[in-house]
Amino acid sequence: SQQGEEDPQALSIQEGENATMNCSYKTSINNLQWYRQNSGRGLVHLILIRSNEREKHSGRLRVTLDTSKKSSSLLITASRAADTASYFCATDAPSQGAQKLVFGQGTRLTINP
């Protein structure tokens, strides 16, 4: 099963509202990353948060990390139509005996105008 699992799988909100996506993982990590993917395109890196950090901000993005609960959340404030995309969390976690960057299955975010 996936190391990182996003919740919800799909989210649809009105423009201007805040969007929150969650990511849970199973094993200890050094860092957790969030990426955005527009339909049919490559991924774009948003934020990296280290295991000793609890919160990070970048513009309208806020990421929190709770290592005791093995979970992270991505908050997008004042959403815009251009935020419509899939959002993935990725953790550097053991996979088949080696450390790798493992992606979750993503949250599909739709911003309605």
Place this chain on the structure above:
Amino acid sequence: DGGITQSPKYLFRKEGQNVTLSCEQNLNHDAMYWYRQDPGQGLRLIYYSQIVNDFQKGDIAEGYSVSREKKESFPLTVTSAQKNPTAFYLCASSIFLWTEAFFGQGTRLTVV
């Protein structure tokens, strides 16, 4: 501009053929990766390379091969042994292994 370039954007393969997907970066990154993405799914790691002339199998390497003869280039060959090759293939690079990754725009491979 620095970046990572994948070509072609679309590729069609007949059953039994090998095809090679190109990935070039001018970011001076040591680490490079190939991921496969199926519809509505996350990314699965095929191969990765930490440095020139070195590469390691990822989680789904069977039916694929790579080379890393130059720092800038990490081509992926999808061989006839890959039974279900139709997918979206993404190449990425990073300064160090498993840190912030920069992705190409992907190659969509279809078996016809």
